[in-house]
Amino acid sequence: MIALGKIGYLNVLPIYHPLETGILPNDFHIVSGPPARLNVLMDKGELDISAASSVEYARHPEKYHLLPNIAIGSRGPVQSVLLLSRVPVRELAGQTILVSAQTHTSAALLRVLMKQWNISVEYRTGDATRTLADGQRPAAILCIGDEALNLRHHADYPVRVDLGEAWRDQTGLPFIFGVWIVQRTAVATNPHKAIEGCATMLRAKQWGQDHIDELCVLAAQSSMLDNAQMCSYFDGLVYDLGPEQQEGLKLFYRYLYECDEIPAVPELDFLQIQDRVPA
Structure with missing residues (x-):
């Protein structure tokens, strides 16, 4: 089993719904909690892969690889x-x-x-x-x-x-609140298992983006927001970590360094798994 961390908020529903319902077969044991708790569990090595605060990667880049092109952020109002x-x-x-x-x-x-x-x-x-x-x-x-x-x-x-x-x-840039990271030790110990787990996360993200309308309705059922409000909320979220999002993340890290929040500006070290993910 792969220990997978899940932020316990509605904003990650599009990514985790296909995993938790079995729509996408997987070998995950999912641990849910607020970002701060997942950060601690990753830092202790108790999770293999997890959604985590952007700050957690910046504080311990020597421990993690970033998953490519998956994040949680906004391109303007995030509402949450x-x-x-x-x-x-x-x-x-x-x-x-x-x-x-x-x-x-x-x-x-x-x-x-x-x-x-x-x-x-x-x-x-x-x-x-x-x-x-x-x-x-x-x-x-x-x-x-x-x-x-x-x-x-x-x-x-x-x-x-x-x-x-x-x-x-x-x-003028998007803001990335959270990233997905994988333990370097997990990749070193069992690279096939870790890389396949990361590839499954990217497939889950794609499934969520392809079914976002129905997920808005599902999310509204357990929220104070109605369908229209929930769709507006999800529309403001960014799940990609492409060039523009990376620029926003790098700028945030530079500001954190200038504010003495982190000891150095980290490089964005992505795990190379794209060739394992179906187009």
């Missing part, structure tokens, strides 16, 4: 990575932002953007949904995934900054 604020963002200077504990990349992106905007704030990690349910009202909240979709119209937070859109406005 939001800074919710009670006041205009410029007025947050000197205040504290509650940051979801589930995210690494989105938290790093927020720090990069705040530095670009020359706004100095403090950050506190926590659970946004629980904090609001307890009656607390932080000045601003960074929330991601399904939580962001559910909280984006909260009456106490009239200012909403979509970080995918903010990045596009700042750089």
Whole structure:
């Protein structure tokens, strides 16, 4: 069995649905969780292949290969990575932002953007949904995934900054929140098995893109969003990691290095599996 990490959000449904339902035969044992947990499991070597925060690859490039042309990102508004604020963002200077504990990349992106905007704030990690349910009202909240979709119209937070859109406005490039990575040790130990697992992931991605309309309807059944809203959400997502997406990722890594978030700007080291994936 191949231990495969799955982000527990709707945005990866198009890739994992054909694997979990058996539409595409596979040898995966799927472990689901928020990005931050998958990052830890990959770092410990407890998963062979996984979706992971873009930051995780940048922090440990010596441990991983990137899967080619598969990612989770946006080319503008992403809708599920939001800074919710009670006041205009410029007025947050000197205040504290509650940051979801589930995210690494989105938290790093927020720090990069705040530095670009020359706004100095403090950050506190926590659970946004629980904090609001307890009656607390932080000045601003960074929330991601399904939580962001559910909280984006909260009456106490009239200012909403979509970080995918903010990045596009700042750089003109897509933003890559997550990548798929494979352990170098897994490839070295059993290259055929690891490469075939990665090739299956690319086939799953293609299946999801070919069936995105029906997957929108399926996703809406377990969400607060209706069919039209869910289709709008998926339409704003990027699952490719082509030249333009790679430029966005490289720029993000350069910014992270300049902010002392990572020790060096990593090379994008892709596992060579294209010849094993049917056209």
